[in-house]
Amino acid sequence: MAHLRAEHIHKRYRDHRALDDVSIQVPERSIFGLLGPNGAGKTSLIRIINQITGPDEGRVLINGRPITREDIAIIGYLPEERGLYKKMKVGEQAIYLARLKGMSKSEARKKLRIWFDRFGILEWWSKPIEDLSKGMAQKVQFITTVLHEPELLILDEPFSGFDPINAELIKSEILRLRDEGATVMLSTHNMGSVEEICDDMALINKGKVILEGKVKEVKDRFKEEVYDVFFTGEVLGFTNALWTGFELLTKETTSDKMTKARVRMLDGNHVNELMEAIMPHVKVNEVKEVIPSMNDIFIKVVTNSTQDNG
Amino acid sequence: MDKVWLIISREYSTRVRKKSFLIMTLLGPLLFVGFMAAAFFLTQSDERSYQVVLTDAEGLFGKVLFMEEFENSDFVKFNFYPGSMTDEEFKEGPYDLKVDVVKEAIYSQNLNIFYKDHPSFKIQKHISAQLEQNFEKVKLADNQVSKETYESIKTKINLRPLDIDKVGATDLDPEIGWALGFILAMIIYIFIFLYGAQVMRGVMEEKSSRIVEVIISSVKPFQLMLGKIVGVAAVGLTQFLLWIVLSSVLFSTAQLIMGDAIADPSTLVNQQMSPEVASEMQAEWAGGNEAMKEFFKLYHQTNVPFILGMFLFYFLGGYLLYGSLFAAVGSAVDSESDTQQFMIPLVMPLVFAFIVAETAITNPDGAAVFWTSIIPFTSPVVMMIKVGMMGMGFQEMDYFSLTISMLLLVLGFIGTTWLAARIYRVGILMYGKKVSYKELWKWLRYY
Known part of the structure; x- marks a missing residue:
């Protein structure tokens, strides 16, 4: 059963069409890769799913019913543009963000300790964000995204800004979260990671879905x-x-x-x-x-669709 | 709703714990009392004395004017110079100021005084008082009027407006009511800009640090904006309250240290002013007991709860009205330097309100005052002045315009908040675009 479903989403901005009849299905307890070149409409779609903006047409369903404001408590969202309050202390800030998601203060503190311990960053608790390096801050932000144990995780470019070691850490955490029952939707340019961790995928270009399905099947299709x-x-x-x-x-x-x-x-x-x-x-x-790599498929499909259109 | 509370409490606690808040809270009253003290000491400080030379080209001295009748003070010494003195001679000579005394001068309203260093107002006041006194004597002699007759016909009238409905209640100067209103309006004005700018900077910080997208995936943009505006207002009220407390503590301490000087105007008067000026001032102070009586009368006729209530209402109303607009500006720009073009229309109405406020004292029922006191963008200033005058009984309670004004202010801030929210929700996710008014208009029409 599809955990998340976007149906016939249209979104127009004044000078261009960001999404043109986009439909996707994210199966339960799986990792879904949302792919596409820059400016394809990935972030527009992700913002609509997170109810930051509304679609012009179409609807988003979660567990089969239309999404509502209350559902934000079960969604964890990591935006592409990362950021935290620079002057606020790490622990305090993480608790604040958790409480905005509806967690209690004591529960947030307890869970944060566990996560901080696992990431080996407990000693950062009382440091202001501005004292942390970019990669460190990203780790904190990842934790704040998943802390309230959302059943649906939406990660926009989760690996950008991480060194290979930390990217690997994040990758294994994403897999662990899926195994524990979460549904993950991630957008990425990193085709290698799609092959490694994604179960399903959709490729958008110029606001349209041009390729979708199980990663294995898609690759088979391009044999x-x-x-x-x-x-x-x-x-x-x-x-x-x-x-x-x-x-x-x-x-x-x-x-x-x-x-x-x-x-x-x-x-x-x-x-x-x-x-x-x-x-x-x-x-x-x-x-x-010879099985084509996602990278080859990406380039081929995007180049073809761009030529067809233009 | 509890999420808005969460945002409010974060805005409040992070700001109140900032060093700058502590510094401003401590420095504010210190600066205030410091300025008062500085002004006090400056007026106390030793002034140099001026040598004034009166030239006598027409040989008036000795006949109608007498040098010994010019009284010297600690700061002004009169000197006589027979005949006329050329500019060169004055420049070379030992005198600081020169007045050419001629018959024509005695009968004219204006008199030239030549200086090397510009004399202070106090020095000028002393010189003119002495000249007036002596010239009057000449005129009395010319018209063959005795000094006694002159004193008896000299008339001075202080108009005291008395409300026929409250005879006996009001015999004070309505300017006091106006001044009270003006001070309260000034506080509102300063508060709006000080804390409006904080809202703006807060929004810009969230935008530029990119945390805003995380937050608005948890709460509505409107909730975030509202939480910030209310949180900052609470900070402002806290600081304001602390200022009042600290100021009064500091002020009473300063009074203790400096002794009677501040408390008792008569010592101040005697020490530094010429007797002529001092007597005038003393008449104005009307002695300690009289002043106390006046004060209590004033206090009794003042509707304190009314003024305080209205102050709080216009204080918050005005802040909310402008605060949301500041938030909208903050959301629309990427950096502080881009804010300029949007700030001018925010500043203009209140500056205009103060211009109108000046006329409120002479023409409190005029059309300009009426309209600006009900239009929400100017009413926090203009209506506050009317409130000051009404609350002290100098003006009839104008329930009609008060009701309209309050109603419009409430509608006004709901309106600007709605307007601002529409700009805000688009603006906070818009980067790297130099925004124009045309662009903002487009944002308003997105749905």
């Missing part, structure tokens, strides 16, 4: 029947064997006389036919299907 073949033996014989029904894309010889060739299947051929054709000529070590 092009291309295989990498690793072999030893006559390269000429190999090339001749591929005369019909296959296309040799690239080939390179690696150190120990091993050759790696990238081959595309033609005429509905399959690996079996490929093997039959080449086995008499060379010794095959490994055959591996």
